[in-house]
Amino acid sequence: NAGVTQTPKFRILKIGQSMTLQCTQDMNHNYMYWYRQDPGMGLKLIYYSVGAGITDKGEVPNGYNVSRSTTEDFPLRLELAAPSQTSVYFCASSYATGGLYEQYFGPGTRLTVT
Amino acid sequence: KQEVTQIPAALSVPEGENLVLNCSFTDSAIYNLQWFRQDPGKGLTSLLLIQSSQREQTSGRLNASLDKSSGRSTLYIAASQPGDSATYLCAVWTETSGSRLTFGEGTQLTVNP
Numbered sequence: 439n440a441g442v443t444q445t446p447k448f449r450i451l452k453i454g455q456s457m458t459l460q461c462t463q464d465m466n467h468n469y470m471y472w473y474r475q476d477p478g479m480g481l482k483l484i485y486y487s488v489g490a491g492i493t494d495k496g497e498v499p500n501g502y503n504v505s506r507s508t509t510e511d512f513p514l515r516l517e518l519a520a521p522s523q524t525s526v527y528f529c530a531s532s533y534a535t536g537g538l539y540e541q542y543f544g545p546g547t548r549l550t551v552t
Numbered sequence: 553k554q555e556v557t558q559i560p561a562a563l564s565v566p567e568g569e570n571l572v573l574n575c576s577f578t579d580s581a582i583y584n585l586q587w588f589r590q591d592p593g594k595g596l597t598s599l600l601l602i603q604s605s606q607r608e609q610t611s612g613r614l615n616a617s618l619d620k621s622s623g624r625s626t627l628y629i630a631a632s633q634p635g636d637s638a639t640y641l642c643a644v645w646t647e648t649s650g651s652r653l654t655f656g657e658g659t660q661l662t663v664n665p
Contacts, residue, residue, distance in 0.1 A: 469651050480641075480657040488651050496652070528595055532651070537583045538603060539645045541653055543596040 439464050442544035444529050450550045451519040459514040459547050461529030469532040470512040471541070472496075472504065474525040481528070487512055519551045554579045554646040558656035565632055566664050573627040573659045575642035580623050587616050587627050588641045590658070596641065600627070632663045 445460045463470065472484040473496075483496030487506040501523060503515040512531075516523060529544040555578045565571050575585070584603045588596040600609045600616040602625065608617040615628040625642055639660045643653040 481655050545595045
């Protein structure tokens with residue numbers, strides 16, 4: 439299994455541009471998540487999904503959109519990029535069965551908006 | 553609302569020392585607790601998962617304990633090595649938080665040769 443994969447690894451955007459961060463997992467996990475991590479800071483939840491067709495906002499959803507059309511994929515869309523969106527973005531997936539819940543992370547996408 | 557605190561925020565120790573990282577949480581109604589490691593510029597790697605019914609889990613030189621009633625977990629690292637230098641995060645899945653983990657801010661560990 440490849441686990442959770444993210445593309446691209448790095449990206450530089452100009453202010454006002456848009457882009458989609460890709461995330462795919464091959465573990466058949468129902469739950470998927472997008473976090474951002476600013477330099478020297480903790481993780482903040484942007485959006486999450488408990489299954490195909492279901493998404494919900496996290497702590498910091500403004501400026502982002504998501505969709506979940508399949509179990510495997512959970513892309514994050516940035517519209518009208520702003521310097522405040524400069525961050526490292528992590529995608530994660532989880533299984534939850536019988537009260538056991540474990541989260542797996544992708545390697546991250548480092549985004550700079552200038 | 554669940555809150556997770558990790559103390560200390562940073563720790564520097566000489567190689568070979570045994571050390572303890574602390575994690576506390578405010579809501580003891582958890583399903584499980586997960587310890588992660590994050591190397592600079594990298595993603596999070598899961599180290600240990602403790603279910604609410606368990607008291608501890610071990611993997612190599614790492615031992616994690618859980619005291620659910622007091623809202624505490626510790627990560628014990630034996631015979632620390634420079635390669636252990638990283639940020640360690642704990643996260644809990646709380647019964648009332650739906651499908652979301654609550655993360656601590658992490659402890660940045662430096663092991664000096």
